[in-house]
Amino acid sequence: MNTEITAAGAAAARNKKKMDDLTVVLCALTVVGVSATAATPFWPDAWGRAPSIGVVVLAAGLAVFTALHTLYWWRGLDEAAKEAHKWAWWWGGNLGFVVGGAAVVIAALAGVNLLPAAVPHTDAALIALGVAAAFAAQAVGYGVAWCGWWFARR
Structure with a gap:
């Protein structure tokens, strides 16, 4: 019984460490997203004005962060x-x-x-x-x- 509790605590600590690391990466992507203002290359004219490359990087980072956060959250549920x-x-x-x-x-x-x-x-x-x-x-x-x-x- 004590081994199960220790293993569960270790798994929770690993998940928290992964989430902390992801948060730091997301903060870095936010800085890049706000500062990179060049238009996205290869944007079709039919789609209208191209978003900045920073917005694209930030959106992609948020998508990955959300997917990974959901994965760690789901693994932590009973x-x-x-x-x-x-x-x-x-x-x-x-x-x-x-x-x-x-x-x-x-x-x-x-x-x-x-x-x-x-x-x-x-x-x-x-x-x-x-x-x-x-x-x-x-x-x-x-x-x-x-x-x-x-x-x-x-």
Whole structure:
């Protein structure tokens, strides 16, 4: 029993060290991202004005940091918490997507203006709204299902 506790403590310390190292790298990428202002090379003209290379480096760094942080966070969870998240994502995310998607379609067919007045009504804006609505609906469904999973088991 004592060996298991020691091994778990050592694993937690290694994860913390990795997260601390990742945080230092992210801070360095932030400095580069703010200071590098040259336009991104090889940017297609059809996509509009090119972002600065610093913004691209920062975005890529944030993506890697988020993925690695999630990996270390997931490894640190116990089996019950993992099951709660998996169950909530499957049921809550899917049901939230279906209900949210149906709500957006019904509102659009009813003639409700879903975009703010300041946003131009273009195809790109409507696609972005659809993606944001889908993500929001899945997140709300996930949150409700996660709370329900833990409430049912208390």
